[in-house]
Amino acid sequence: MKIKSDIFSDAVVEHGFFGRVGGKSSGLYDSLNCSKFVGDDVNLVEKNLETVRRELNAEKLITLNQVHGNTCVLADKSTDSDIQADAFATNVSGVAIGILTADCAPVLLADENNHIIGAAHAGWRGAMRGVIQSTVREMIKLGAEANRIKAAIGPCIHKDSYEIGDDFKREFKGNGSCFALVNSKLHFDLPKYCKEILLGTGILPKNIDILEIDTYANPENYFSYRFANQHTNGVCGRNISVICLK
Numbered sequence: 371m372k373i374k375s376d377i378f379s380d381a382v383v384e385h386g387f388f389g390r391v392g393g394k395s396s397g398l399y400d401s402l403n404c405s406k407f408v409g410d411d412v413n414l415v416e417k418n419l420e421t422v423r424r425e426l427n428a429e430k431l432i433t434l435n436q437v438h439g440n441t442c443v444l445a446d447k448s449t450d451s452d453i454q455a456d457a458f459a460t461n462v463s464g465v466a467i468g469i470l471t472a473d474c475a476p477v478l479l480a481d482e483n484n485h486i487i488g489a490a491h492a493g494w495r496g497a498m499r500g501v502i503q504s505t506v507r508e509m510i511k512l513g514a515e516a517n518r519i520k521a522a523i524g525p526c527i528h529k530d531s532y533e534i535g536d537d538f539k540r541e542f543k544g545n546g547s548c549f550a551l552v553n554s555k556l557h558f559d560l561p562k563y564c565k566e567i568l569l570g571t572g573i574l575p576k577n578i579d580i581l582e583i584d585t586y587a588n589p590e591n592y593f594s595y596r597f598a599n600q601h602t603n604g605v606c607g608r609n610i611s612v613i614c615l616k
Contacts, residue, residue, distance in 0.1 A: 403607025
């Protein structure tokens, strides 16, 4: 049901990048849709979220109403779900923080020495607007050290699947090294872009892991917004990526 990054220590954090399999939803949301904001039956979504919470053995699981911005919420046991933001940071054990994606990059972070975690929803817009930097800053405010933070970039759309147009390139304000030609078409490398931002915050190269899973190329196992737009009516669920201090 979930995959994990080898970069995190199981002794300090529990985490998981969940795909679309193993839940209660049906139809275009089949089956582990974890978003309440895409048209699915909210009661079924709540059951799916409860499945994830139990899988991580967390006291509480909270998620966001994501808007492709750069706001990071400091979470504790009193924090409710569905706050309008795109990232979490916390130093409270038992609180699982979840990020919802369907091609955007989920970025899970942990300073295991200081017991501080973060999670960011990094599509290209949110990443360009600074959501990753915002998350690292909030973690540092809680006592994290940049050179001790580990980060895992989870399943998302990868370069070979991410064809873009000239309008994207005009709007994008960032490192041009993340553009590439694939079969003479312009493509964008989202995980590379996220990694470059993480490096810019002071996180060490050895502490960054990219999971080589392309959501677009794996529609049976992961929700992909781009795949849904090209092959159905554009409606799809959202994958969840979660991290929790033990």
